Amino acid sequence: MTLLFDSPALSAAAGWLAHGLLGLAWWQVLLISLVLTHITIVSVTLYLHRHSAHRALDLHPAVQHFFRFWLWMTTGMTTKQWTAIHRKHHAKCEQAEDPHSPQVYGLRKVLWQGAELYRAEAANEETLRRYGHGTPDDWIERKLYSRWSMLGISLMLVIDLLLFGALGAALWALQMAWIPFWAAGVVNGAGHFWGYRNFEAHDASTNLIPWGIVIGGEELHNNHHTYPTSAKFSVKPYEFDIGWVYISILAKLGLASPKKTPPRLAYGAVRPVADDQTLEALIAHRYEVMASYARQMRAVFRQQTASAGEPTGALRSARRWLHRDAEKVPAAAVPQLAEARAAYPVLDQMVTMREELRQLWLNTGRTREQLVADLQAWCKRAEDSGIAALRDFSFKLRAVQ
Secondary structure (H helix, E strand, O other): OOHHHOHHHHHHHHHHHHHOOOOOOHHHHHHHHHHHHHHHHHHHHHHHHHHHHOOOEEEOHHHHHHHHHHHHHHOOOOHHHHHHHHHHHHHOOOOOOOOOOHHHHOHHHHHHHHHHHHHHHHOOHHHHHHHOOOOOOOHHHHHHHOOOHHHHHHHHHHHHHHHHOHHHHHHHHHHHHHHHHHHHHHHHHHHHOOOEOOOOOOOOOOEOOOEEOOOOOOOEHHHHHHOOOOOOOOOOOOOEEHHHHHHHHHHHOOOEEEOOOOOOOOEOOOOOOOOHHHHHHHHHOHHHHHHHHHHHHHHHHHHHHHHHOOOOHHHHHHHHHOOOOHHHOOHHHHHHHHHHHHHOHHHHHHHHHHHHHHHHHHOOOOOHHHHHHHHHHHHHHHHOOOOHHHHHHHHHHOOEO
């Protein structure tokens, strides 16, 4: 008992609480915390997301085991649960069965209670059975990672306290909150609610910002939902996916092998008429083709409204929805869109022909020959429309390879 109150013992205990065994300053602990949480983000995006859920790349077994161990220590998540929940999200996106859609639950709930939604779905055995196939089922998964999922994060708490003292508790809390906030909250919430869209994917996915660094490239969520089996999330020249940088480094070391990247639309000589190859290229690259059409529509909108000065509130709202699929236009914007189409016949025709073009891959009841004939008829109408943007787009369409 005397030793407990001995001054040297108290000093040693106070020193440990203040600096831990490593004796680091607070700013050094902060830097270490940023490195450690980034490793966790990389583990989620490379291993759980791109490798396990989407099979977009193969990882060396040693790399897989490292990521599995690190995620056990820093999140307590198992590969099967995360993979199954994410696959279900893609299969049921923005529907009532989607485990974490802000279109269903509201942005506030997904942003701040995303982890709770994850845990609730992880308890759904049907989800795990149906969507969790192809995930690890080895001895260490059964006997340690899945059976004692909370042991890893408990060990991490002990390690953080020993190494960093009282600051270790703050570091541990940051580690525990990192994935629930950024992945379960920001990506699953804001990534389906706010941002910009390169492509008219079938859901409400958005790119949060063009530079995917903080969340490992997951910021480019619309790109991912457009090409879910791509190992690379960046598409435009100004976009950056740090996850792809790490994949490229691992590939050079022989530790990773990407299977797919976003398809690139190529152009050749303009064909006299659209043919089978044109149809194949259109369907294969439909997202990029429709993105090009959207750019044409925005340019025509600017030309058509230039003489009217600054667009009114109704026109500004309509501009946002002119190039969107009809089923994605909110009810509040429908009257404004109808007003813009009535006021500008050229825009109206472009909207109509956009929907006709989209039917070429939505209309599954027509034969290949009928679809080629439909495409040829569409190109003729576009070129005979008297609208330069439609004519130029048709020429470009007949040049796709």
